[in-house]
Amino acid sequence: MTSQENIDRARVLRRKINQANIDYYVLDEPAIPDAEYDRMMQELIAIEDECPELITKDSPTQRVGARPLDSFSEVKHVVPMLSLSNAFDEEEMTAFDHRVREMLEQDQIEYVGETKFDGLAISLLYEDGVLTRAATRGDGVTGEDVTQNARTIRGIPLRLQGKSTPKRFEVRGEIVMTHQAFDKLNEKQKAKEEKIFVNPRNAAAGSMRQLDSRITADRQLSFFAYSVGLFEKDEQSPEITSHSEMLVRLKTFGLPVSEIMVLKGLKACLLYYRTMNNLRNSLDYDIDGVVFKINDFKQQEIMGFVSRAPRWAIAYKFPPEEELTQVLDIEVQVGRTGALTPVARLEPVFVGGVTVTNATLHNEDEIKRKDVRVGDTVIVRRAGDVIPEVLKVVMEKRPDNTRPFKMPAKCPICDSDIEREEGETVIRCSGGLYCSAQQVQAIIHFASRRAMDIDGLGDKLIEQLVEKGLINNVSDLYGLQQTQLACLERMAEKSASNIISALNNSKKTTLDRFLYALGIREVGDATARSLANHFGNLSAIQSATQEALEDVADVGPIVAKHIVTFFSQTHNQEVINNLLTAGVHWSDVEVKAEQPLRGKIFVITGTLKGMKREEVKQRLLALGAKVSGSVSKKTDYVIVGSDPGSKAEKARKLEVEILDEAGFLSLLE
Ligand code: D41
Secondary structure (H helix, E strand, O other): OOOHHHHHHHHHHHHHHHHHHHHHHHOOOOOOOHHHHHHHHHHHHHHHHHOHHHOOOOOHHHHOOOOOOOOOOEEEOOOOOOOOOEEOOHHHHHHHHHHHHHHHOOOOOEEEEEEEEOOEEEEEEEEOOEEEEEEEOOOOOEEEEOHHHHOOOOOOOOEOOOOOOOOEEEEEEEEEOOHHHHHHHHHHHHHOOOOOOOOHHHHHHHHHOOOOHHHHHOOOOEEEEEEEEEEOOOOOOOOOOEHHHHHHHHHHOOOOEOOEEEEEOHHHHHHHHHHHHHHHHHOOOOEEEEEEEEOEHHHHHHHOEEOOEEOOEEEEEOOOOEEEEEEEEEEEEEOOOOEEEEEEEEEEEEEOOEEEEEEEOOOHHHHHHHOOOOOOEEEEEOOOOOOOEEEEEOHHHOOOOOOOOOOOOEOOOOOOEEEEOOOOOOEEEOOHHHOHHHHHHHHHHHHOOOOOOOOOOOHHHHHHHHHOOOOOOHHHHHHOOHHHHHOOOOOOHHHHHHHHHHHHHHOEOOHHHHHHHOOOOOOOHHHHHHHHHHHOOHHHHHOOOHHHHHOOOOOOHHHHHHHHHHHHOHHHHHHHHHHHHHOOEOOOOOOOOOOOOOOOEEEEEOEOOOOOHHHHHHHHHHOOOEEEOOOOOOOOEEEEOEOOOHHHHHHHHOOOEEEOHHHHHHHHO
């Protein structure tokens, strides 16, 4: 029986769930915790199970995927989906602007700049506000019907928001997968020993082409709208006269729209391009360029089209981050911690703005999985400042007689045994500082900018010094004589004296730099700072127990263990003593007494009114507290905002002290 109560509750839940999706995907401001979302979804599913007659086509429960199809059917687009012309350099971009200005007889054109998503173009048809069809772009005239799959994407509204929605309305956009979703997917694929995706675009495209939409539902795809094909608006709604107005309108319909910028003239466009190119690697999804569109619809109409591409828009592509090249050799490098990393020597290739000659192959498992061999043609990727990597072998181009690569059984540098820790993919040389590669790397790290910052002491020079037996460890650096340096290759008298003074200058340092410079495993510069601030002086850290170390803000059991092990080794103690004797010094750090929450473990759940969650976390960390993601018996306090999730319940069960926002604020005071 359908009770009025169920009818009302289902309506309320659908409204709340749809709003949560809009907050998350359109406004980028999640308002409720995931657990709360899941709980509402479960409740709605339960109601619909009890009263199936209440299920509507646009109910959020209908996103979970439908029965598999045998094949996709073809659909003809209501209005053909055009393609975009490209510009690859400033000259081509300038020529575009010139053409536009000439045709429109105007000195300066108003453009809209938007990011060019590297995903899969798609068309969504809404009739009377309800999503009725989704189709891939295909050849622009006909595409494939992927409605079932599109319905599983949480960012795609099943029903448009707002009172006056158009009768028939077709919106175009791009399906993408965020890096986070991509990494998660590949982890899952790896665990299941299934296909690993090369990049988010392939993963997004592959996920949209699933005949079984339950798989698509599991893939966490995103959607961004960027243009409209068909818009049958009612008489009352106001005329839309520009692209930027249209995008605002799309947003009010509940469609996710990317950030755009209205740009006046070519110069502003070129600046926008450079800015986005710099920001490119900090985004959570891939973009391969920017798109410029004339903002004014009337001007767009005047410009018209050439062979299926509008003359009023252009994609200005970024330099590619992936290129093809050949593997000339595979070598094994030994790092500072002894980790053996296979590295591909490549036929030089220009990618990501630089010429790349080496690319990491990560570890043995990766090399096996990708089956990279000498002579192979491979796709290399260099994104931002990240170390270039080999993504994939182009198997069709593999020459005959290649042999699979084998990791050496001994360290290629010092011939020591190789060890592989349980559960780790990395294999290490067991030689420690006996291994000259580890010596060199340890000294390079010690001299680096964020460590002791020894100006002029570069990698090649350190290699020479170790090779010639002039130094064995970092403390030997301070015993070097100018005459010894001057005898080295490519070393003039002047630079030798510069290095000696740089060494002397580096002796005055800070505790956190010194700790970082020691190269303790897993102790990066941030951890070194936490340690310095927490303990204040070196001997306190040297004698700290595992438990005492774990009290430090970002130190967990593994890092704590590495620290204890490091200081327990006699040769490390010797090196430290020698450094101090050589005159390395710093001022001890004043340990802030105001750490009243030291060692206390907090969990935050729900939405706080006055403060962002990250802000709360930073305040707590500053007071010495730890912030954890889950409630356990060890938790001291749970801060509960509005709409809390299951964590609040668990806290109650475990009788952990619960603070509301006011309680938390008074605790801060
Ligand atoms: O982000 C994109 N990939 C993107 C693609 C975009 N931001 N705008 C686009 N605008 C158009 C026109 C101007 C034709 C409406 C496009 C595309 N087209 C497009 N995507 C794939 C083919 C064409």
